[in-house]
Amino acid sequence: DAGVIQSPRHEVTEMGQEVTLRCKPISGHDYLFWYRQTMMRGLELLIYFNNNVPIDDSGMPEDRFSAKMPNASFSTLKIQPSEPRDSAVYFCASSSHKVYGYTFGSGTRLTVV
Amino acid sequence: AQSVTQLDSQVPVFEEAPVELRCNYSSSVSVYLFWYVQYPNQGLQLLLKYLSGSTLVKGINGFEAEFNKSQTSFHLRKPSVHISDTAEYFCAVSDSPRAGSYQLTFGKGTKLSVIP
Numbered sequence: 001d002a003g004v005i006q007s008p009r010h011e012v013t014e015m016g017q018e019v020t021l022r023c024k025p026i027s028g029h030d031y032l033f034w035y036r037q038t039m040m041r042g043l044e045l046l047i048y049f050n051n052n053v054p055i056d057d058s059g060m061p062e063d064r065f066s067a068k069m070p071n072a073s074f075s076t077l078k079i080q081p082s083e084p085r086d087s088a089v090y091f092c093a094s095s096s097h098k099v100y101g102y103t104f105g106s107g108t109r110l111t112v113v
Numbered sequence: 114a115q116s117v118t119q120l121d122s123q124v125p126v127f128e129e130a131p132v133e134l135r136c137n138y139s140s141s142v143s144v145y146l147f148w149y150v151q152y153p154n155q156g157l158q159l160l161l162k163y164l165s166g167s168t169l170v171k172g173i174n175g176f177e178a179e180f181n182k183s184q185t186s187f188h189l190r191k192p193s194v195h196i197s198d199t200a201e202y203f204c205a206v207s208d209s210p211r212a213g214s215y216q217l218t219f220g221k222g223t224k225l226s227v228i229p
Contacts, residue, residue, distance in 0.1 A: 004156070043203065043219040056216070091156055100145060100164055102217065104156035 004105035006092050012111045018080040021108045024073055025094030033102060034067055034077050035091040043091075049075065061086075082112045115140045115206050119220035126194055127228045134189040134223045136204030146187040147205040147217065148178055157203060163187065174198065199227045 005024040013019050025032050033048040047057040052069045060067070064083070069075040079086055089109050093102040120135040138144060145164050149157040161172025168180040178189045187204060201224050205217040 042221045045216060048216065093157075101147065101159045101162055102157075104149075104158070106154075106156045 004092055004094050004103050006090075006105035006108050008108060009106065010109045010111075012113065013082055015083055015112055016081040017112075018078065019082045019086075019110060019112075021077040021090050021092075021110070023075045023077070023092030023105060025075070025092070026096075026103055027073065029094035029096045029103070030072075031095040031097070032069060032075050033093040033095070034075070035093065035104075037089045037091060037107070038087075046077070079110075082110075084112045087111050115144070115208055115218045117204050117206050117218055117220035119202075119204055119223050121223050122221065123224045123226065125226045125228055128196055129193045131192050132190065132194050132198075132225065134202050134204075134225065136187045136189065136220060138185050138187065138204070138206045140185075140206060140208050142208045145207045146178075146180060147207075148172065148176070148187070148189050149203045149205060149219075150174075151201045151203065151222070153200070160189070160202070194225070194227050196227050196229060198225060200225060 007022045030051050034046040036044045036046055044059055046059045047067045048055055049069045065079055067077045087110055089107045091104050091107045093104045095102045116139045118137045126132045147162045148160040150160050151157045160176050161170045161178055163170045163180045171177045176191050178187055180187050201222045203222045204220040207217050
Protein backbone atom coordinates (compact mmCIF):
# COMPACT_ATOMS: atom_id res chain seq x y z
CA ASP A 1 0.00 0.00 0.00
CA ALA A 2 1.46 3.37 -1.04
CA GLY A 3 -0.18 5.19 1.84
CA VAL A 4 -1.82 8.59 1.57
CA ILE A 5 -0.35 10.46 -1.36
CA GLN A 6 -0.25 14.23 -1.50
CA SER A 7 0.91 16.49 -4.29
CA PRO A 8 2.75 18.67 -4.73
CA ARG A 9 5.26 18.34 -1.87
CA HIS A 10 6.19 21.97 -2.13
CA GLU A 11 4.34 24.90 -3.65
CA VAL A 12 5.51 28.48 -3.89
CA THR A 13 3.04 30.95 -5.30
CA GLU A 14 2.42 34.64 -5.42
CA MET A 15 -0.25 36.34 -3.42
CA GLY A 16 -3.56 36.37 -5.26
CA GLN A 17 -2.94 33.20 -7.22
CA GLU A 18 -5.07 30.11 -7.01
CA VAL A 19 -3.53 27.08 -5.33
CA THR A 20 -4.79 23.51 -5.55
CA LEU A 21 -3.54 20.78 -3.25
CA ARG A 22 -4.27 17.17 -4.04
CA CYS A 23 -4.72 14.02 -2.01
CA LYS A 24 -5.19 10.35 -2.76
CA PRO A 25 -6.38 8.43 0.32
CA ILE A 26 -5.68 4.81 1.10
CA SER A 27 -7.89 2.49 -0.89
CA GLY A 28 -10.85 1.35 1.18
CA HIS A 29 -10.69 4.21 3.66
CA ASP A 30 -14.01 6.03 3.92
CA TYR A 31 -12.92 9.10 5.88
CA LEU A 32 -10.67 11.86 4.64
CA PHE A 33 -9.37 14.80 6.64
CA TRP A 34 -7.54 18.00 5.70
CA TYR A 35 -5.31 19.57 8.36
CA ARG A 36 -3.15 22.67 8.38
CA GLN A 37 0.00 22.91 10.49
CA THR A 38 1.68 26.17 11.50
CA MET A 39 4.11 27.08 14.24
CA MET A 40 1.65 29.46 15.82
CA ARG A 41 -1.52 27.39 15.73
CA GLY A 42 -0.26 23.81 15.57
CA LEU A 43 -2.47 21.27 13.79
CA GLU A 44 -5.90 22.49 12.80
CA LEU A 45 -8.65 20.38 11.26
CA LEU A 46 -10.02 22.21 8.23
CA ILE A 47 -12.63 19.80 6.89
CA TYR A 48 -13.42 16.12 6.75
CA PHE A 49 -15.38 13.85 4.44
CA ASN A 50 -17.20 10.57 4.93
CA ASN A 51 -17.92 8.52 1.81
CA ASN A 52 -17.01 11.56 -0.29
CA VAL A 53 -19.53 13.82 1.49
CA PRO A 54 -18.29 16.82 3.48
CA ILE A 55 -19.32 16.33 7.11
CA ASP A 56 -17.75 19.21 8.97
CA ASP A 57 -16.13 22.24 7.36
CA SER A 58 -16.23 24.48 10.41
CA GLY A 59 -12.45 24.66 10.43
CA MET A 60 -12.17 26.18 6.98
CA PRO A 61 -10.75 29.66 7.61
CA GLU A 62 -12.88 31.62 5.17
CA ASP A 63 -14.56 31.52 1.81
CA ARG A 64 -11.24 31.58 0.02
CA PHE A 65 -10.83 27.92 0.99
CA SER A 66 -12.81 25.15 -0.64
CA ALA A 67 -12.48 21.36 -0.68
CA LYS A 68 -13.96 18.68 -2.85
CA MET A 69 -13.96 14.91 -3.00
CA PRO A 70 -15.37 13.88 -6.37
CA ASN A 71 -14.69 10.18 -5.74
CA ALA A 72 -13.31 7.83 -3.14
CA SER A 73 -9.74 8.08 -4.40
CA PHE A 74 -9.24 11.82 -4.82
CA SER A 75 -9.68 15.07 -2.95
CA THR A 76 -8.60 18.65 -3.52
CA LEU A 77 -8.16 21.66 -1.30
CA LYS A 78 -8.24 24.94 -3.16
CA ILE A 79 -7.29 28.41 -2.00
CA GLN A 80 -8.41 31.31 -4.18
CA PRO A 81 -7.01 33.92 -3.87
CA SER A 82 -4.04 32.91 -1.78
CA GLU A 83 -2.53 35.19 0.87
CA PRO A 84 0.82 35.10 2.71
CA ARG A 85 -0.94 34.05 5.92
CA ASP A 86 -1.99 30.84 4.18
CA SER A 87 1.63 29.69 4.24
CA ALA A 88 1.69 26.42 6.15
CA VAL A 89 2.04 22.68 5.76
CA TYR A 90 -1.22 21.10 4.66
CA PHE A 91 -1.80 17.46 5.53
CA CYS A 92 -4.32 15.03 4.22
CA ALA A 93 -5.21 11.98 6.32
CA SER A 94 -7.53 9.06 5.77
CA SER A 95 -9.19 6.56 8.05
CA SER A 96 -11.51 3.59 8.00
CA HIS A 97 -14.70 3.05 9.99
CA LYS A 98 -13.16 -0.24 11.08
CA VAL A 99 -9.96 1.10 12.59
CA TYR A 100 -9.05 3.86 14.98
CA GLY A 101 -6.06 5.85 13.85
CA TYR A 102 -5.50 8.21 10.96
CA THR A 103 -2.89 7.65 8.25
CA PHE A 104 -1.31 10.92 7.23
CA GLY A 105 0.25 11.92 3.95
CA SER A 106 3.65 13.59 3.80
CA GLY A 107 2.12 17.02 3.46
CA THR A 108 2.32 19.95 1.08
CA ARG A 109 4.44 22.87 2.18
CA LEU A 110 2.77 25.99 0.82
CA THR A 111 4.58 29.31 0.67
CA VAL A 112 2.69 32.36 -0.50
CA VAL A 113 4.93 35.34 -1.27
CA ALA B 114 -15.08 20.64 24.23
CA GLN B 115 -11.93 18.62 24.32
CA SER B 116 -8.46 20.02 24.76
CA VAL B 117 -4.96 18.61 25.00
CA THR B 118 -2.03 20.11 26.84
CA GLN B 119 1.49 18.98 26.20
CA LEU B 120 3.39 20.46 29.07
CA ASP B 121 6.82 20.61 27.45
CA SER B 122 7.46 22.15 24.07
CA GLN B 123 11.03 20.82 23.96
CA VAL B 124 12.71 17.93 25.74
CA PRO B 125 16.43 17.31 25.36
CA VAL B 126 17.70 13.95 26.58
CA PHE B 127 20.94 12.04 26.28
CA GLU B 128 21.10 8.89 24.21
CA GLU B 129 20.19 5.72 26.13
CA ALA B 130 18.52 7.74 28.90
CA PRO B 131 14.82 7.31 29.70
CA VAL B 132 12.29 9.91 28.61
CA GLU B 133 8.75 10.88 29.52
CA LEU B 134 6.66 13.23 27.38
CA ARG B 135 3.69 14.58 29.26
CA CYS B 136 0.15 14.95 28.03
CA ASN B 137 -2.97 16.06 29.86
CA TYR B 138 -6.43 16.27 28.37
CA SER B 139 -9.81 17.63 29.27
CA SER B 140 -13.05 16.08 28.17
CA SER B 141 -16.48 15.63 29.65
CA VAL B 142 -16.94 12.11 28.31
CA SER B 143 -15.01 8.92 27.80
CA VAL B 144 -12.00 9.49 25.64
CA TYR B 145 -9.81 7.80 23.12
CA LEU B 146 -6.17 8.82 23.27
CA PHE B 147 -3.38 8.74 20.73
CA TRP B 148 0.28 9.55 20.34
CA TYR B 149 1.69 10.44 16.94
CA VAL B 150 5.30 11.04 15.90
CA GLN B 151 6.43 13.42 13.17
CA TYR B 152 9.92 13.10 11.75
CA PRO B 153 11.37 16.12 9.89
CA ASN B 154 9.59 16.85 6.62
CA GLN B 155 7.22 13.94 7.05
CA GLY B 156 3.62 13.39 7.98
CA LEU B 157 2.41 12.13 11.34
CA GLN B 158 2.70 8.45 12.14
CA LEU B 159 0.62 6.65 14.76
CA LEU B 160 2.76 5.47 17.70
CA LEU B 161 0.05 4.00 19.93
CA LYS B 162 -3.54 4.41 21.00
CA TYR B 163 -5.74 3.83 24.01
CA LEU B 164 -9.35 2.88 23.36
CA SER B 165 -10.26 0.74 26.38
CA GLY B 166 -8.95 -2.06 28.57
CA SER B 167 -5.45 -2.09 30.01
CA THR B 168 -4.27 1.36 30.93
CA LEU B 169 -0.72 0.58 29.85
CA VAL B 170 -0.44 0.70 26.08
CA LYS B 171 2.56 -0.42 24.11
CA GLY B 172 3.38 1.04 20.73
CA ILE B 173 5.99 0.94 18.03
CA ASN B 174 9.70 1.68 18.48
CA GLY B 175 9.66 0.68 22.16
CA PHE B 176 7.34 3.45 23.31
CA GLU B 177 4.55 2.97 25.82
CA ALA B 178 1.96 5.20 27.44
CA GLU B 179 -0.20 4.97 30.51
CA PHE B 180 -3.77 6.21 30.70
CA ASN B 181 -4.58 7.75 34.08
CA LYS B 182 -8.22 8.71 34.27
CA SER B 183 -8.06 10.36 37.69
CA GLN B 184 -5.24 12.62 36.57
CA THR B 185 -6.56 12.96 33.01
CA SER B 186 -3.12 12.15 31.70
CA PHE B 187 -1.62 10.00 28.97
CA HIS B 188 2.15 10.31 29.32
CA LEU B 189 4.49 8.73 26.78
CA ARG B 190 7.60 6.91 27.96
CA LYS B 191 10.60 5.10 26.60
CA PRO B 192 13.21 3.47 28.86
CA SER B 193 16.18 4.12 26.56
CA VAL B 194 16.12 6.56 23.66
CA HIS B 195 18.10 6.46 20.44
CA ILE B 196 19.27 9.20 18.13
CA SER B 197 16.61 8.08 15.68
CA ASP B 198 13.88 9.03 18.19
CA THR B 199 14.60 12.71 17.57
CA ALA B 200 11.26 13.99 16.30
CA GLU B 201 8.15 15.88 17.32
CA TYR B 202 5.53 13.99 19.29
CA PHE B 203 1.84 14.85 19.34
CA CYS B 204 -0.78 13.75 21.82
CA ALA B 205 -4.36 13.67 20.56
CA VAL B 206 -7.81 13.01 22.01
CA SER B 207 -11.19 12.07 20.63
CA ASP B 208 -14.51 11.42 22.31
CA SER B 209 -16.36 9.87 19.42
CA PRO B 210 -17.50 6.30 19.88
CA ARG B 211 -17.39 5.52 16.19
CA ALA B 212 -14.16 4.45 14.59
CA GLY B 213 -13.12 6.58 11.65
CA SER B 214 -15.64 9.33 12.29
CA TYR B 215 -13.82 10.70 15.25
CA GLN B 216 -12.24 14.11 15.09
CA LEU B 217 -8.88 14.29 16.74
CA THR B 218 -7.87 17.30 18.79
CA PHE B 219 -4.09 17.57 18.83
CA GLY B 220 -1.73 19.07 21.37
CA LYS B 221 0.88 21.61 20.31
CA GLY B 222 3.58 18.95 20.17
CA THR B 223 6.80 18.19 22.06
CA LYS B 224 10.12 18.25 20.25
CA LEU B 225 12.34 15.48 21.52
CA SER B 226 16.04 16.00 20.89
CA VAL B 227 18.33 13.08 21.62
CA ILE B 228 21.87 14.15 22.39
CA PRO B 229 24.71 11.78 21.48
